[in-house]
Amino acid sequence: MKRILPIAALLLSGCAVSVTNNEVATPQSAQDALRPFYSALNTNLPQAAANPVLSSNETVTRFAFGSCVNENRDMKIWDVIAAQKPQAFLLIGDNVYGDTRTTNSADIPTLTASYRKLGSRIEFDRFRRSVPMMTTWDDHDYGANDAGGTFAFKERAEKIYEAFWNSSAEVKSRPGVYESRIVGPQGKRVQFIILDARFFRSDLAVMPYRDPGPALGWYIPNLDPKASVLGEAQWDWLEGELAKPAELRFIISSTQVITDAHNFEGWTNFPKERDRLYNLLADKGVSNAIFLSGDRHSGGFYKVSNPRIAKPIWDFTSSSLNFAFGKGDGGDREPDPRRTGGLWGVPNFGQIDIDWTAKTVKMSLRKDDGSVIEEQVVQAID
Template sequence: MRRLLLPFAVLVAAVSLAPAQPPAAPLTRIAFGSCGDQDQPLPILDSIVAAKPELFLFLGDNIYADIDEKTNKLIPAAKITAERIAAKYDILRGLPGFQKLKATCPFMATWDDHDLGANDAGGDFALKDASQKLFLDFFGAAANDPRRTQKGVYTAAVFGPPGKRVQVIMLDTRYHRTKLTRAKSPLPGEKVPPYAPNADPGATVLGEAQWAWLEAQLKQPAEVRLIGSSIQLVADEHRFEKWSNFPKERERFYELVRKTNATGVVVLSGDRHLGEISLDSSTAGYPLYDVTSSGLNQGAKAWREPEPNKHRVAAMPYGDNFGMVLIDWSTDNPRLTLQLRDEDGDVMSAVKVRLSTLKPTGVAAGPRPKLPDGVLTPAEAAAKVGQKVTVQFPVASTGGQTNLYLNSARDFRAKDNFAVALTAAAKAGPWADATGATFLNKTIRASGTVQVVSGSARIEVTAPAQLVLVE
């Protein structure tokens, strides 16, 4: 993506960088970001350091190798040299803020177009092999690192002990990517036609070797899986680079998550010079969040209307930003907090989600939470038709108009779904203004008589005191 035009900064000396080493202790604070021009001030790096991350993920455009320092204009791909790319890495390596971040935590990284070497470049970029070597040298890849011989910079690691494992998968959406196609005509007010979906069966984003590798990674045991993608996976309405430019490849990703029963997946993306959190609840078998953080110094500096995105659940449409994933392992149902923070480190947007939500119906995401005496699970309550019970579960979906239905399953039609129906009579007191958002992804405890309606078990709440929000 084309960068913003900012003042030129000073070149400084280079230092070495060590690769990430998976710690034995569970990760609780992961920071990430993209789109940082090494020739411009990067004060946000100090805010990232202050956030005390245990790991930082570079999601691409880690340098801008294709911008003329004097004119701030794009340099054609044919004029990019390996020496130029190396010089830009040297500048980043020597920045004081980068040095502080390097001393704070280990890194993992992938690349995007500008650090590959050319705007919107992909598999047809002539210097991609030379650029890969420079990338690996900069990020301290050992001589026997698989990336030294494979085609592409994709990599993965698992952090933490069993039961609290975080798998980080960094995809390479550049090395193998088929050349982008454009629509036949520009949009109103534009000079260049937008990118258009490529339906060619042979078109690819990852390439076959990386697809096979990704399948193997998704079969590895882990409780949380953070998948770094330099371009957005879920957002599909804007006219720039995105997975939906290759619709068959995007569907292949979703299908692979379903096929492998990979739980706990959260996508982290960059590229767009904005921050937003997108949610697709229908394709992966459970809610799939895509947290976009861009850029470290390339975010829009003034208000702009958010781009069209029907999947957006939180937004930061302007301002430099970085992302944080906070994981609270202290309960039987761990909680993830997905954040977008501004240049000062303040939280601008956030979503909280329980780990039990990030799984298909019927797939266990961890040990069963210990319930108080006399409190039943949905399955136990469903077996007590006609009896008064107290049931507790995380709300996986909501619906209804007159009655608000709080469901234990993502699909309310699932055979094992247990519903708590908050009736109009109970919408008083603490529930006077309750909506689905009040309960979604939170744990409720409800008391009442179990009924079976249309083949599904439920409790009807007719008084506010029958329903409690546990967390």
């Protein structure tokens, strides 16, 4: 039974959500409490420039992706990516750094200001007007570092996100920002499955404090059987998407999927959820999926085999577009048997080239001058 509090106390607190017979139902979450406040806010939110549409009938042979764009830093990489003539670009998280200098105000003014600044940058605006884009978010454009489903202001963050990126009706119709598209004619269909690893994610488990702190992060696996990355509604949706026919699939996760080599954020924090992900691929007979990820401010390639999946599973991480944390290969700091090469802490973007005749996918990690850092060619097409 819901606890009933005097109406005056809740009205003064700003937490009133419903009134019945001069009594107010206690909000069951921070989101419940904030909805009346958000409903009264000004809806004049920043919007990115109009974006061309990638035709559903177009045969995709090249697209690019990246993550971690600081709206205040150099933007030359947008012109470099455009020069590669990608048919689409996937911006997959930390699309702005809206949680810096935060006021902790419920309307997240720093997030709105960051989007407005990104939209004003000439290079980004030019790119946005010329290359079809798909997006998801990570923590810094979600509104708080490493935040998940308990983030109090997430519904406001979603509203800001959807306004700026002119999200599809599908995204706007439900909580979270996940969506999917299939592009290309039969025999050359590419499915883009764009996950939301923030809105529904359970809290992270943290190791006990120590000094000095760990070099590779504080998080440990959350083994609670109820812990989730995607939430049940998104899991059900993903199962339905993987049942759709496509010759090649890209599953976009803002955080890394395969690696266990660090204790920062990633699916390594939720090993039971990652097992569920692999098992879902196996149950659906999906062996033509490649993961694309970001978040790490370094780029690299990761590979793992699963006895129930016919082909190796790849995770191609590209991060950061203009906010890298190193100057070269930092792989020695983070040894990882699942990483196939270096861990490149330089500004970078990912490029995917699809050869439908050879049934190959070439994955290129590229510098901000367009030159290749590393490449992998895989037989991923069914």
